[in-house]
Amino acid sequence: MGETTFIHITDLHIGNPAVPDDHLFSDTSATLTRVLEMIGTMDQTPRFIVASGDLTNRGDVESYYQLKAIMAATDLPVIYALGNHDTREGFYRGMLERSTDLDAPYDHDQVIAGVHIITLDTTTPGQIGGSLTPEQFDWLAGKLDAHPELPKLIVAHHAPALGDNPPWDHWRTIDFDQSQKLAQLLKGRNILGILSGHIHHDRFSVWHGIPVIVGMGQHAATDILTLDVLRMVDGGSFGIGTIRSSGLTMALVPLPQTRTELNRYDLSALRAKQEAALAEAAK
Incomplete structure (x- = not known):
């Protein structure tokens, strides 16, 4: 295969401009508009865009209308995944104009430019963390058997537990036991990489031989220099992926940023509680 270029965006957190939102820390609509403009100036036109979840900040239909209006600026195919800030009903009604099976996970796949892209809905309605149902594992197993000659990209908002x-x-992350099951299912399947978001910082890992690419996104950045405080600062980026016969390369495009603190949440008490629970479970 020749070289294939694509774009990875994530954590768009688009809001409804008519509704104030104290949990929206930046002008995400303006940021996404600017990112699409930058993509449009690229010398090598990408073949597709991956948007790996948290498409909106509140999951309401009107926010998806706003997202849809912004994304109309690009003619590129866009692969959407759902994140914990999204809602299935809001996405289906606002983006797809769908009115049936509104609780169903948004799992889907397609082939673009010789790449088999498989998208998993790792959202757990009402929760922050990710999970996959037995039915989703069955669906994934079937899709992995399809197009065996093609390299595959996995898109999921939550990355596996490393x-x-x-x-x-x-x-x-995705639930730990389910992450282990996922690793076994993906083994030997010509997986180019897993594209994710959720944690709001750029992170590249090799997980059981599979590159796991997590994007910072376009809303706010996690300050990874702190441990017991979840400190969100001004910042963002998007990724340019290149697929070759040798594998996947990701390059990052940083957006102008000041690292000004936007929000903070003390994690020390939550961490102590969780560690105590894990210690008790291990007895």
């Missing part, structure tokens, strides 16, 4: 033990901050 460690060898359940993490205390489990809400940042």
Whole structure:
């Protein structure tokens, strides 16, 4: 195969301009508009855009109308995944004009430019962390058997848990046991990489031989220099992916940023509580 270029955006957090939102820390509509303008200036036109979840900040239909209006500026195919800030009903009604099966996970796949893109809905309605149902694993197994000759990209808002033990901050990932099951299912399947978001900082990992690309997104950045405080600062980026016969390359395009503090949440008490629960469970 020749080279294929694509764009990875995530955590768009688009809001309804008519409704004030204290949990929206930047002008995300303006940021997304600017990102699309930048993509339009690229010398090498991308073949598609991956938007890996938290498409809106509140999950209401009107916010998806706003997102749809902004995304109309691009003619590129866009692969959408849902995140914990999204709602399935809001997405289906606002983006797809769909009025049936509004509770169904938004799992889908397609082939673009010789790449088989499989998108998983890792959202758990009402919760922050990610999960996959047995039915979704069955669906994924079937899709992995399709187009066996093609390399595959997996898109999921929550990245898998990377460690060898359940993490205390489990809400940042797909459930640990399900992550282990996912690793076994993806083994030997010609997976180019997994594209995710959710944690609001750029992070590249190799997980059981599979690149896991997490994007910072376009809303706000997590200050990873702090541990017991979830400190959100001004910042953002998007990724340019290049697929070659040798594999996947990701390059980052940083957006202008000041790292001004936008919000903070003390995690020390929550961490102590979770570690105590894990210690008790291990007895």
